[in-house]
Amino acid sequence: MNITEPEKTIPNVHIRKAIETDLPAIMTFDERSNKDLNPHYWQEMFNRYGDDHDKQLFLVCENGAEIVGFIIGEVRDWEFGSSPCGWVFALGVRPDVRLGGVATQLYTVMCEFFSQAGVDKVRTMVARQNNDFHSFYRSEGMMAGPYIQLEKDL
């Protein structure tokens, strides 16, 4: 069984562009940085994606005064020979509000941004074992794309 699609609706959520003071809250629930809470990484992410850009977007979801989710994406041109498309490469929701539709709202706004930027495809990559994220993206209509990710130990 998986645990991804919304079962409840979190009231009073608001999606907006991230500001620098959101970063400490984001770091507390970003699964990728839980081990060492790397503030430099997040500062760099904010510098690169947090301001007004045509092709990058860093959004947060507020519930009242609290940050409960974030998403980061950008339009990438001709990567791996692909025509320009949107990439979602970071998404997180605070554990206590998961299954409340926060990720869906963030993802929807990100897809609208991609559409307005002139692309008609959105891509992401998930760890094979990360069933929650995999199921979430599938529930949003995403399917395996025409590329296969390969790697090798060096």
Next chain:
Amino acid sequence: MKLQQSTILGLYAVLELAKAEGEQLSTADIAAKFDVSINHLAKVLRILVRAGHLQAARGAGGGYRFSGNIKRTTLMDVIELFEPVSIEGFENPDLPQATDVEAGLAIALIEISEMMQATLQSITLRTMLKMMQRDVANIP
């Protein structure tokens, strides 16, 4: 991977009943829709009832209704009731008794198996119903 007939019938039945949103369907209704054996389907439906995905109503006008959670139940949950979801016959390549040929094949087949399992675990019945709606909408 070639799914067994029971597995395919199980997927047909679960999806048809999930799509019916609580409405009761008889074994004959489902068998007629997919042109399959009523006897074989009846055995499959009993397995799905035991697993908690369906509820059976006995007597005249009896039938089955979906009783699981379409947002939680995945294709893997259904398939695993009828057959293992893996590529069998190859040992773990890390085992010392594996020959170089066995180890090489096992690495390739385990990769395929893991991708297949990840895909089946990620697709819920709700996602399947959405996919079905999209496909119908796209028919010219």
